[in-house]
Amino acid sequence: MANVRCGTRGFSDAEGRESSWATAAVRCKNEGVTTTVESEKPPPSIRAKRRSLVRGLVKTIRPHQWVKNVFVFAPVFFAHNLFPKTSDGDPALNLKVTSQALIATFVFCLVAGAVYTINDLVDVEADRVHPVKRFRPIANGDVPEGIARLFAGALVVFALGVAFWRYDDWRFGGIAALYFVSNLAYSFKLKKIAYLDVGMIAFFFVLRVLAGGFATHTPVSMYMLACTLLIALFLGFGKRRHELESETAGKQRAALEAYGKRSLDVALAVTGLATAATYFAYTLDHDTQDFFHSHHLWLTAPFTVFGIGRFLMLVSGRAGRGRKAESPTQEMLSDVPFVLNLVLWVVVVFAIIYNLRPS
Numbered sequence: 001m002a003n004v005r006c007g008t009r010g011f012s013d014a015e016g017r018e019s020s021w022a023t024a025a026v027r028c029k030n031e032g033v034t035t036t037v038e039s040e041k042p043p044p045s046i047r048a049k050r051r052s053l054v055r056g057l058v059k060t061i062r063p064h065q066w067v068k069n070v071f072v073f074a075p076v077f078f079a080h081n082l083f084p085k086t087s088d089g090d091p092a093l094n095l096k097v098t099s100q101a102l103i104a105t106f107v108f109c110l111v112a113g114a115v116y117t118i119n120d121l122v123d124v125e126a127d128r129v130h131p132v133k134r135f136r137p138i139a140n141g142d143v144p145e146g147i148a149r150l151f152a153g154a155l156v157v158f159a160l161g162v163a164f165w166r167y168d169d170w171r172f173g174g175i176a177a178l179y180f181v182s183n184l185a186y187s188f189k190l191k192k193i194a195y196l197d198v199g200m201i202a203f204f205f206v207l208r209v210l211a212g213g214f215a216t217h218t219p220v221s222m223y224m225l226a227c228t229l230l231i232a233l234f235l236g237f238g239k240r241r242h243e244l245e246s247e248t249a250g251k252q253r254a255a256l257e258a259y260g261k262r263s264l265d266v267a268l269a270v271t272g273l274a275t276a277a278t279y280f281a282y283t284l285d286h287d288t289q290d291f292f293h294s295h296h297l298w299l300t301a302p303f304t305v306f307g308i309g310r311f312l313m314l315v316s317g318r319a320g321r322g323r324k325a326e327s328p329t330q331e332m333l334s335d336v337p338f339v340l341n342l343v344l345w346v347v348v349v350f351a352i353i354y355n356l357r358p359s
Helices: 021-030 046-060 063-077 095-122 145-166 170-188 196-216 222-244 254-258 261-284 286-292 297-316 328-333 336-353
Strands: none
Touching: 046 095, 046 145, 063 095, 063 196, 063 222, 063 328, 095 145, 095 170, 095 196, 145 170, 170 196, 196 222, 222 254, 222 261, 222 297, 222 328, 261 286, 261 297, 286 297, 297 328, 297 336, 328 336
8 A cells, every 4th residue: 555644734645745635635545544634625716715805805994983984974963954843843854964964974984994995005014913903804915905005096086086076065075185185194104103193183083074064064163173173182092092002002003102101191181171171161152052942952961071981991991891992993882881871972962952852
């Protein structure tokens, strides 16, 4: 009987010639060799590779991060345009404004997806040393870099095409283009500069709010811009604080080397307090109360304070659950108390703004 060796990574005959899995398996059977063979599986089919690529592309554009784009709806929501009252005195959905806001949000989601893809291309080497980010599709090779570049370009062209073609106010398209260009500057250079990187993140949130106003022809108040800027700074510092806990912090993001836990804790405390104070002042402002015909908007302030406090606990790991996610956004969305508080805030704000009463 021929000397056939059946190993865990393939098969070879007595002369050391490698055989394919199928050929060697038949040879072992024909020669009467009885053995338990563990080998590499045959290569995946073309269809399986395509499915894996599609899943990788979807994961790369990070749909779970698109929740940030709800800020596009903020001007409409706080301006009575989303649910204006009918002749009967009941609020009804404004389909025209809603469709404009939805398309605007969709545009920003696509641009954001392109930005995330480009960012992963820029950070591919740093991501490969990160304990979690190394599993990202581009970093682990599921999505080839060439395909990722083409995909990002197609997203940008389509999104900006819709932005300029769909809206009669060119300022919306201009804001969308500025959002993309400033994100490129952030990805290639500005994110490496401590504190300026967080300032850019806050700037992106302000652009979302302005875009929502231009897309729906809704005025944007200074209070709204101030609250947006402060809460975005707060979230940005929280993200850096979350990342700083990683053992490979300096390798995964250059700007983290210039941050310290104490300085970030101070920045979080200052921006958190400023956010709560500005929002509370907004609810008590006479113009705000006259606009909404209500003096009860201040009742929503405790929800804001709880959300800020809960976020601080999540990014610091003191929420009784450790750090379970790659980013603070994922931490928030998977935290039941935070999500429940957010939903209650939306419900109470909606009821007060639109003067809803129990029937």
